[in-house]
Amino acid sequence: MxxxxxxxxxxxxxxxxxxxxxxxxxxxxxxxxxxxxxxxxxxxxxxxxxxxxxxxxxxxxxxxxxxxxxxxxxxxxxxxxxxxxxxxxxxxxxxxxxxxxxxxxxxxxxxxxxxxxxxxxxxxxxxxxxxxxxxxxxxxxxxxxxxxxxxxxxxxxxxxxxxxxxxxxxxxxxxxxxxxxxxxxxxxxxxxxLDEKPLFEVSVTNWHLYAFPYFLLLGVLAGINSVYLTKSVIYIKSKFGQIEKHSTKILIGSAIISLSLLVLPQLYGEGYHAIKDLFSNSDSVVLTTSFVLTMSGVLLLKPIITSVTLASGGDGGVFAPSMFIGAFLGLLMASLLNTYFDADVIPLNFMIIGMAAMLSASIHAPFTALFLICGLINNYTLFLPILAVCLVSKTTAQLLYPYTVYSYQPKTVS
Missing domain, CATH: 1.10.3080.10 (Clc chloride channel)
Structure with missing residues (x-):
C-alpha cells in the first residue's frame, strides 16, 4: 500500500x-x-x-x-x-x-x-x-x-x-x-x-451510409500515403546522415524548405492554419486545375519537407504532418467524387476522416487516432466511420510496409 x-x-x-x-x-x-x-x-x-x-x-x-x-x-x-x-x-x-x-x-x-x-x-x-x-x-x-x-x-x-x-x-x-x-x-x-478549446471548431451533424464505401477507399489511399511519408522520412534521414558537416545539413535543409514554402506557403509549420482555412471553405471548393495542382503538390511535397526538416536538425515527428496530409487527401477525394461521380458526399467529413486515417496508418495506432481526432473537433458523430477507416488504413499500411518511423531500425553491417 x-x-x-x-x-x-x-x-x-x-x-x-x-x-x-x-x-x-x-x-x-x-x-x-x-x-x-x-x-x-x-x-x-x-x-x-x-x-x-x-x-x-x-x-x-x-x-x-x-x-x-x-x-x-x-x-x-x-x-x-x-x-x-x-x-x-x-x-x-x-x-x-x-x-x-x-x-x-x-x-x-x-x-x-x-x-x-x-x-x-x-x-x-x-x-x-x-x-x-x-x-x-x-x-x-x-x-x-x-x-x-x-x-x-x-x-x-x-x-x-x-x-x-x-x-x-x-x-x-x-x-x-x-x-x-x-x-x-x-x-x-x-x-x-484553463478552459482550453478544441483545436478545430467544426460542426459535424451527420454522415450518410451510402458514403461508407468511399470512406473505406479513403482509408486505403491514406494507408498508401502513410507508407510514402514513412519511407520518405527514413530515406531522407539516411541520406542526410551521410553528410558530416552539420552546417551543410542546415544549408541544404533550409534551402529545400524555403523553396517549398515559396511555392506552397500552406506547408509552413504545423499547417493547422491551412487546415482551418480548408474547414471553413470546404463546402465552397470548386474543382479547378489550380486547386488540383495545389492539392497534389501538398500531398507530394509535405512528406519530403517534413523529412528534410527532421533530417537537418529540426525537432518533431509525423503526428501533425499525417493529419495535415489526411485533411488535404480527404478534401481532394471528396471534390473528385462530387464533381465526376455526383456522389453528393460531405467534404468536411472526408477531411476529418482523412486526418484520422493518415494518423492511424502512420503510427499504427487506430484507436489513438480515433479518439484523438474526435477530441480535436470535440465531436463524436463520425465515430463509427472513423473507427472503420482507421482499421483499414492501418492494415493497408502494414501490408505495404510493416514499420513506422518509430519502429524502423536501420540494418547494421556486421
Missing part, C-alpha cells in the same frame, strides 16, 4: 507538470507561428530567412546547452523503456520544449506533438529515478507522463491513455492503470480549469 500511495502521489505530480508543459508549448508555438507566418506572407524574403535561422539556433542550443546530443524523437523512449540502465535525462525536457518551439515557429514543416511526448516521457523518467521503490516501474511512469502530455495537447484523456498503451507500453498492468489514470485525470482537470 505504501508503494501504491507513493506511485499515486508521483503520478499526480507528473500529470500536472506534463499538462503545464504541454499547454505552455502549444500556446507559445501557436502565438509565434502565427506572428512569423503573417510576416513571411507579407514579405517573401522571410520564407528564406526563417528556416535557416531556426535550424541554426537549434544547432547552437544543442552544442552549448544540451550536451551535443541529437533528439531522436520517440525512439529515445523505446531505448529507455527497453533497457534497465538507459534513462531519459532531465535536459531532454527543455531540449525538446525549445527545439520543438523553434522548429515549428520558424517554418519547419512538422509539429510539436512528438516534442511534447518525449519531454513528457522525460518528466516521468526523472520522477522514476528519485525513489528506489519506483525503479521497477520506469515504463509505467514514462507512460503516465506521455498520457498526460497527449491529454493536455489534444483535450482527449482517452487518446492519451490509448497512445501510451498502443505505441509505448503495449501491455496493461495494475501499476500502468493506476499511474496513467491519475496523471490523465489531473491533466484533464488542468485543461478544463
Amino acid at each position: 505504501i508503494k501504491f500511495q507513493k506511485l499515486g502521489i508521483v503520478s499526480v505530480l507528473i500529470g500536472f507538470l506534463c499538462a503545464f508543459m504541454a499547454v505552455s508549448l502549444k500556446r507559445l508555438t501557436e502565438h509565434y507561428e502565427e506572428i512569423l507566418f503573417h510576416k513571411a506572407s507579407s514579405n517573401w524574403i522571410f520564407f528564406l530567412v526563417f528556416p535557416v535561422f531556426g535550424l541554426s539556433v537549434i544547432y547552437f542550443l544543442r552544442q552549448h546547452l544540451f550536451k551535443k546530443k541529437e533528439n531522436k524523437g520517440i525512439k529515445e523512449i523505446f531505448e529507455s523503456t527497453g533497457s534497465r540502465t538507459k534513462k531519459l535525462p532531465v535536459y531532454k525536457i527543455p531540449s525538446h520544449f525549445f527545439n520543438g518551439l523553434l522548429t515549428v515557429a520558424f517554418g519547419g514543416s512538422t509539429g510539436i506533438e512528438v516534442s511534447t511526448v518525449v519531454a513528457s516521457a522525460a518528466i516521468g523518467s526523472v520522477a522514476q529515478q528519485k525513489e528506489n521503490v519506483f525503479k521497477r516501474h520506469k515504463t509505467e511512469l514514462i507512460c503516465a507522463g506521455i498520457a498526460a502530455g497527449i491529454t493536455a495537447l489534444f483535450c482527449s484523456p482517452i487518446a492519451g491513455v490509448l497512445f501510451a498503451f498502443e505505441v509505448i507500453s503495449k501491455k496493461v498492468t495494475k501499476t500502468f492503470a493506476l499511474t496513467t489514470s491519475l496523471s490523465v485525470a489531473v491533466a484533464y482537470g488542468f485543461i478544463l480549469l
Whole structure:
C-alpha cells in the first residue's frame, strides 16, 4: 500500500507538470507561428530567412546547452523503456520544449506533438529515478507522463491513455492503470480549469451510409500515403546522415524548405492554419486545375519537407504532418467524387476522416487516432466511420510496409 500511495502521489505530480508543459508549448508555438507566418506572407524574403535561422539556433542550443546530443524523437523512449540502465535525462525536457518551439515557429514543416511526448516521457523518467521503490516501474511512469502530455495537447484523456498503451507500453498492468489514470485525470482537470478549446471548431451533424464505401477507399489511399511519408522520412534521414558537416545539413535543409514554402506557403509549420482555412471553405471548393495542382503538390511535397526538416536538425515527428496530409487527401477525394461521380458526399467529413486515417496508418495506432481526432473537433458523430477507416488504413499500411518511423531500425553491417 505504501508503494501504491507513493506511485499515486508521483503520478499526480507528473500529470500536472506534463499538462503545464504541454499547454505552455502549444500556446507559445501557436502565438509565434502565427506572428512569423503573417510576416513571411507579407514579405517573401522571410520564407528564406526563417528556416535557416531556426535550424541554426537549434544547432547552437544543442552544442552549448544540451550536451551535443541529437533528439531522436520517440525512439529515445523505446531505448529507455527497453533497457534497465538507459534513462531519459532531465535536459531532454527543455531540449525538446525549445527545439520543438523553434522548429515549428520558424517554418519547419512538422509539429510539436512528438516534442511534447518525449519531454513528457522525460518528466516521468526523472520522477522514476528519485525513489528506489519506483525503479521497477520506469515504463509505467514514462507512460503516465506521455498520457498526460497527449491529454493536455489534444483535450482527449482517452487518446492519451490509448497512445501510451498502443505505441509505448503495449501491455496493461495494475501499476500502468493506476499511474496513467491519475496523471490523465489531473491533466484533464488542468485543461478544463484553463478552459482550453478544441483545436478545430467544426460542426459535424451527420454522415450518410451510402458514403461508407468511399470512406473505406479513403482509408486505403491514406494507408498508401502513410507508407510514402514513412519511407520518405527514413530515406531522407539516411541520406542526410551521410553528410558530416552539420552546417551543410542546415544549408541544404533550409534551402529545400524555403523553396517549398515559396511555392506552397500552406506547408509552413504545423499547417493547422491551412487546415482551418480548408474547414471553413470546404463546402465552397470548386474543382479547378489550380486547386488540383495545389492539392497534389501538398500531398507530394509535405512528406519530403517534413523529412528534410527532421533530417537537418529540426525537432518533431509525423503526428501533425499525417493529419495535415489526411485533411488535404480527404478534401481532394471528396471534390473528385462530387464533381465526376455526383456522389453528393460531405467534404468536411472526408477531411476529418482523412486526418484520422493518415494518423492511424502512420503510427499504427487506430484507436489513438480515433479518439484523438474526435477530441480535436470535440465531436463524436463520425465515430463509427472513423473507427472503420482507421482499421483499414492501418492494415493497408502494414501490408505495404510493416514499420513506422518509430519502429524502423536501420540494418547494421556486421
